[in-house]
Amino acid sequence: MGERRPEMGKWLLYQFFHKDPQIAKYLPVTRKYTHENFAEMLSKFRMVYVKPVAGSMGKGIMKVWLDGQNRIVVKKTIERQHTFANKEQAMRYIDTLRQGKMYIVQQGIHMATVGGRPLDIRVMMQREKPGGKWLFSGMLAKIAGGNSIVTNTALSRGRVMDVDKALKEALHWSNDRVSQTITKLQQLGLYWAKHFDSYQLYRELGFDVAVDRNGRIWLIEQNTLPSHALFARNKANLSAYRRIQYRWGVYQRARMNRSLRAQR
Ligand SMILES: Nc1ncnc2c1ncn2[C@@H]1O[C@H](COP(=O)(O)OP(=O)(O)O)[C@@H](O)[C@H]1O
Numbered sequence: 001m002g003e004r005r006p007e008m009g010k011w012l013l014y015q016f017f018h019k020d021p022q023i024a025k026y027l028p029v030t031r032k033y034t035h036e037n038f039a040e041m042l043s044k045f046r047m048v049y050v051k052p053v054a055g056s057m058g059k060g061i062m063k064v065w066l067d068g069q070n071r072i073v074v075k076k077t078i079e080r081q082h083t084f085a086n087k088e089q090a091m092r093y094i095d096t097l098r099q100g101k102m103y104i105v106q107q108g109i110h111m112a113t114v115g116g117r118p119l120d121i122r123v124m125m126q127r128e129k130p131g132g133k134w135l136f137s138g139m140l141a142k143i144a145g146g147n148s149i150v151t152n153t154a155l156s157r158g159r160v161m162d163v164d165k166a167l168k169e170a171l172h173w174s175n176d177r178v179s180q181t182i183t184k185l186q187q188l189g190l191y192w193a194k195h196f197d198s199y200q201l202y203r204e205l206g207f208d209v210a211v212d213r214n215g216r217i218w219l220i221e222q223n224t225l226p227s228h229a230l231f232a233r234n235k236a237n238l239s240a241y242r243r244i245q246y247r248w249g250v251y252q253r254a255r256m257n258r259s260l261r262a263q264r
């Protein structure tokens, strides 16, 4: 296999997805973090996420919102929130944390919650051989830990749950509505994964999808080295976990056979 191309980071990733109107409609509005964009986005959406372009595992993420008195509240991952009288003060605080690094500011999604905690859905896609067709391998819900603005399980001490159960609890949906959404997410996972082939033929992709309080689907991000272990954490996802491990092995053998043939 050739070398891996560099990770795009959140800003290039957004632009790459946004090129396709069929994908763009699932993306929260996203801008480079500048004072002007931040001020504009906060007035428009009243709640935004500020994220390091090169971040992962939830690190460095902030949620910013306007409270009832139009003060500005900034909350980092699992930490205590800070309230500021105006945007200038809030931006000064953000800039101290940012330390000159590139960030994005993104429309905040009011995520559906289980027991008051936000959830998002990991959709796992795999190939069984280099360049082979994309296959859907499983999905699960990640529930944020207490007092967390991110659902990343390690950082927020969150938990995983069956998607079916999570959606029913969060949105009180019927069986039909839930299974329609699950089918939709599988189709989207396939479409989104194919979109990446023009950048690099990845072996696995894990999409993080938010479902908001109105049941609308939002694509939050894509992971090129998605965790397998996440699927082993919950009994309901064990069959998906086995499928993921199995496909990983099939790919491994296909790759070995290919390099053996190449050597002959
Ligand atoms: N625009 C947003 N609105 C609401 N929640 C968000 C938003 N962006 C991120 N989050 C929450 O933060 C988590 C981490 O964000 P993500 O963009 O995946 O960064 P990382 O690469 O650090 O995992 C998401 O899984 C989600 O729970």
Ligand SMILES: [Mg+2]
Binding pocket: 057, 058, 208, 221
């Ligand atoms: Mg993520």
